[in-house]
Amino acid sequence: MELQVFFDKAIYSAEAIKKAAYRFIDKFSAVISENGTSYSCFIKFPDKSTDAQAARLVDEFKKEVLDQDLRESIKRETEGVRNLILAHTFSKAGLIKDE
Amino acid sequence: MSKFQPIEFYKNKTHSYELLPLRFEALDDQSYVVTNMAGEYLTLPRDKLSKLVKHQLTSSDPDYINLRARHFLVDDKTSIAKDLLAIKLRTKYSNLSEFTGLHIFVVSLRCEHSCPYCQVSRASDDKVAFDMSKEVADKSLDLALKAPAQNIKIEFQGGEPLLNFPLIKYIVERAESLRGTKNIGYVIATNLALINDQVLEFCKQHKIQISTSLDGPKDLHNHNRPRKGSNSYEKAIEGIASTRRYLGKYSVSALMTTTKASLGRVKEIIDEYVEREFGGIFLRPLSPYGFALKTKTYAAYDAEKWHEFFVEGLEYIIELNRRGKEFREFYAATILSKMLTSTEPGYVDLMSPAGIGIGAVVYNYDGKVFASDESRMLAEMGENKFQIGHVLKDTYEQIFLSDALLDPIEESFAYSVPMCTDCAFESYCGADPVFHYGIYKDFVGRKPDSEFCNRNMKIFKYLIKRMEEDSFVKQLFTDWAQPNA
Numbered sequence: 143m144e145l146q147v148f149f150d151k152a153i154y155s156a157e158a159i160k161k162a163a164y165r166f167i168d169k170f171s172a173v174i175s176e177n178g179t180s181y182s183c184f185i186k187f188p189d190k191s192t193d194a195q196a197a198r199l200v201d202e203f204k205k206e207v208l209d210q211d212l213r214e215s216i217k218r219e220t221e222g223v224r225n226l227i228l229a230h231t232f233s234k235a236g237l238i239k240d241e
Numbered sequence: 242m243s244k245f246q247p248i249e250f251y252k253n254k255t256h257s258y259e260l261l262p263l264r265f266e267a268l269d270d271q272s273y274v275v276t277n278m279a280g281e282y283l284t285l286p287r288d289k290l291s292k293l294v295k296h297q298l299t300s301s302d303p304d305y306i307n308l309r310a311r312h313f314l315v316d317d318k319t320s321i322a323k324d325l326l327a328i329k330l331r332t333k334y335s336n337l338s339e340f341t342g343l344h345i346f347v348v349s350l351r352c353e354h355s356c357p358y359c360q361v362s363r364a365s366d367d368k369v370a371f372d373m374s375k376e377v378a379d380k381s382l383d384l385a386l387k388a389p390a391q392n393i394k395i396e397f398q399g400g401e402p403l404l405n406f407p408l409i410k411y412i413v414e415r416a417e418s419l420r421g422t423k424n425i426g427y428v429i430a431t432n433l434a435l436i437n438d439q440v441l442e443f444c445k446q447h448k449i450q451i452s453t454s455l456d457g458p459k460d461l462h463n464h465n466r467p468r469k470g471s472n473s474y475e476k477a478i479e480g481i482a483s484t485r486r487y488l489g490k491y492s493v494s495a496l497m498t499t500t501k502a503s504l505g506r507v508k509e510i511i512d513e514y515v516e517r518e519f520g521g522i523f524l525r526p527l528s529p530y531g532f533a534l535k536t537k538t539y540a541a542y543d544a545e546k547w548h549e550f551f552v553e554g555l556e557y558i559i560e561l562n563r564r565g566k567e568f569r570e571f572y573a574a575t576i577l578s579k580m581l582t583s584t585e586p587g588y589v590d591l592m593s594p595a596g597i598g599i600g601a602v603v604y605n606y607d608g609k610v611f612a613s614d615e616s617r618m619l620a621e622m623g624e625n626k627f628q629i630g631h632v633l634k635d636t637y638e639q640i641f642l643s644d645a646l647l648d649p650i651e652e653s654f655a656y657s658v659p660m661c662t663d664c665a666f667e668s669y670c671g672a673d674p675v676f677h678y679g680i681y682k683d684f685v686g687r688k689p690d691s692e693f694c695n696r697n698m699k700i701f702k703y704l705i706k707r708m709e710e711d712s713f714v715k716q717l718f719t720d721w722a723q724p725n726a
């Protein structure tokens with residue numbers, strides 16, 4: 143069974159869609175391509191899947207894309223602090239100045 | 242002047258907070274687990290999480306204070322959160338500098354049991370072929386004493402190590418004379434069938450602990466662990482009693498192995514441990530080695546079954562505690578101490594960077610050095626990927642700086658592995674490159690199909706859910722998390 147899902151390029155990044163698709167790698171295969179103003183995601187389910195199973199998985203996949211989008215926002219905002227904390231953690235004296 | 246700031250001080254009128262690094266995972270349809278860099282967690286409904294990230298959470302929101310207290314955000318009232326996170330994280334990683342605390346000596350591969358789940362032992366009388374020689378023992382001990390760790394543990398394994406008891410004596414006496422300022426603890430992992438007064442007297446003299454196998458009630462244990470006379474259970478029970486008489490009640494611990502025959506019998510298995518007055522049980526997953534590697538269907542089917550087994554067991558243990566019987570489950574306790582404290586319990590499977598070589602190292606009877614116990618099992622099945630050297634040929638530096646050890650540690654470090662890098666549970670989880678290599682032929686595996694990932698992620702979610710919904714469980718789990726309690 144095959145299905146196509148679209149995501150608005152103005153809102154979602156290809157990275158978020160790819161990361162979400164990776165998490166479903168054991169459940170379906172996905173080919174992502176660019177399509178004008180959207181990303182299209184061509185999803186192929188294993189032969190024995192039912193319509194209901196496929197619909198549920200697509201639903202979960204969409205939620206996962208939203209989650210990945212949220213993760214991107216967090217990463218964008220916290221990358222600097224994260225590196226600083228790691229530097230503190232692994233510096234022997236732990237005396238690196240904040241700025 | 243009052244010691245306290247007026248209430249207004251704590252009210253953050255604007256949304257001027259800064260997010261600290263955090264990761265999240267859905268717990269169920271409604272709620273999310275959020276963890277900070279030190280692995281502290283909170284649960285939040287999804288809309289709250291989204292508000293938090295979009296800077297729409299107000300300081301009057303009850304979750305706001307919690308998020309600030311647990312270092313998920315900083316505002317103008319807090320300035321030390323970043324330093325505290327670094328300190329907590331550093332404490333977690335500090336065990337890395339205690340490089341290689343556990344040294345496993347395989348003193349003989351011979352065994353008088355023939356357990357089908359054991360990949361390594363040999364039912365043979367050929368001492369020359371399957372016993373460790375003094376030369377190999379000397380060189381192995383020299384390596385063990387070179388490890389930077391101040392506290393080391395030497396564990397004798399087999400086969401059945403007591404079949405080569407003279408060598409155990411030799412190693413312990415030599416270690417005592419060479420140890421300098423190091424503290425060494427000794428453990429013999431034995432099925433107890435051959436334990437006797439002479440062995441116990443020696444154990445008493447050198448404070449040697451005993452670790453044995455107990456798979457459950459008599460019929461199950463004897464089914465899992467066949468030996469001549471079909472009396473493995475009787476021997477184990479007698480051995481536990483005499484060990485306790487000689488060495489004290491807490492000198493003997495037991496490990497169980499879950500087999501297909503164990504599934505569905507977890508309560509009886511636990512009852513056996515309670516009856517034998519053990520303080521807890523370690524419900525170990527079915528071993529992926531051997532059978533699983535040959536039949537690929539095994540993983541998915543049995544991961545599911547094992548989770549059911551584990552949950553049924555854990556619920557039963559919670560009930561026992563509710564009725565006043567103190568008893569714990571050690572796998573959960575290990576995870577809980579990572580979740581609820583800043584300690585790193587150092588359990589090899591749940592370490593990232595991987596615990597191989599760092600947490601434990603194995604000196605095999607024939608002089609080969611392996612990065613972990615699982616590594617030598619893999620080698621017995623023909624896969625030598627994790628042989629990191631040979632005691633008669635290689636120096637300490639050659640072994641511990643070998644690519645065979647460092648490549649898998651580096652490649653599997655969960656902090657940078659797809660999916661783990663974003664996973665809220667990364668700081669509770671492990672890398673386990675040996676498991677992944679054994680099954681998927683690469684150190685990382687694809688986590689969505691990985692039995693290791695599925696199994697652990699389910700347990701992490703389950704433990705958190707139980708703490709959230711039941712205050713008794715929260716208190717109980719908090720107690721279990723204390724490493725020395």
Ligand code: SF4
Pocket residue numbers: 655660661662664665666667668670671688693694695697698
């Ligand atoms: S193995 Fe799975 S549960 Fe563990 S950190 Fe990686 S993604 Fe998370």
